[in-house]
Amino acid sequence: MVASARHPVLAVRDLARSFGPVRALRGVEFTLDAGEVLAIFGPNGAGKTTLLRILAGLLRPERGAVLLGGEPAVRADARQRRRVGLISHASFLYDGLTASENLEFYGRLYGVGDPRARALAALEAVGLAERATTIAGTMSRGMLQRLAIARALLHDPDIVLLDEPFTGLDQAAAGALRRQLVRLREERRTVVLVTHNLDEGLELATHTAIQVAGRFVECAPKDGDAADYRRRYAEATAAHG
């Protein structure tokens, strides 16, 4: 997580954001290079989703900066937005469109070549090839989540942000997602993963952070075994909770 001689893929400097009297984010800092996966753990209300929304450019920080490849993130910069993919609690899909229509729509917005072929390939990758003509509104929660993953990765982003991506997935779908995240790491994408699930996060992460009450109380390369980390997480959330 140390910045190399060139600029890190993603750098966050002293981020802060409040909602009225609630300070959702305070002084958050980290840097990530290609191939690094940061898993952020924290209790509900720790500000994890706020952090991801700022990283994605959906929310403005009150203080601090997000740097993509050394350049300040500017929301009007379409080139920067093509670099980021977000998998959120919500699917960002249209219930009235079919699975492939949803992906083709986003493919056109992102300017991918041959959106139809790309959509079908993305559906294949998440195991939904046979559901291409199914209306999204009639799909199960797990299938929608897989479709949302296909949407987020359709344009081949080099920074992938995931907010509780395992929520609502059955075992098979969770396994497929895990394999996809491993593939992203192998392809040297930069991944920020927010999750409550310590086991899933620790398995995939190269770096970990514990966020409590808007602050990172720990942020470092992954070390120690899972039991040790679990103990540190419990102590950190108890001390700051």
Place this chain on the structure above:
Amino acid sequence: MGEVLRHALTIAGKDLRLEFRSRTAFLSALVFTALVLAIFQFARDPTAVSTADLAPGILWITFTFAALLGLNRAFGLERENRALDGLLLSPASRTALYLGKLLANLVFVGAVEAIALPLFAIFFNMPVLRVLGPLVAVIALATVGFVAVGTLMSSIAVNTRFAELMLPVLMLPFLMPPVTSAVQATARIFAGRPFSETVGWLRLLVAYDVTFLVVCILVFEHTIEE
């Protein structure tokens, strides 16, 4: 500019496809239109006010409120599954998003008007075909203006708790200039008055369209930011 237009057409195409598939707003607007025209036709006293005096106002009240049904849906579509976040996250600019919504709304309102106009001609026995050219010009100019404002207001109303109620409250004060101008111009066209009597109202409509299109594009970005 090419990319803005391409994104705008993609967004408009998606909205129209969704509407074509469900037809919820379109059918509601058509039923509403037929009911309003029928009520005005049977409730009015033809001996008190002449049809020629009343008809232009009725036509524009019908168009305005039928359009509200479609405009309410413009950003309501983006509420499901927080799809608006997906659009904001994409490389499409805010201007493209506004123009895409505007285009889809214009097609929607234009389609409703295209069906409402013959109904109006039948209910009120107005010589629509004889003045079709100038009438369509007035309808087009007024529609561009109020749909431009309505699209912006829809993006504001969608973030409120009672979006369907808020849209008319926010929008109707801004519609007074184009609707008044359109009623005046329509009345003169139906009355067969010389073009010189209509041209002032048409200029007002053009000025309104240009002003509010520019203002709405500039303001839109700030209405959808968190």
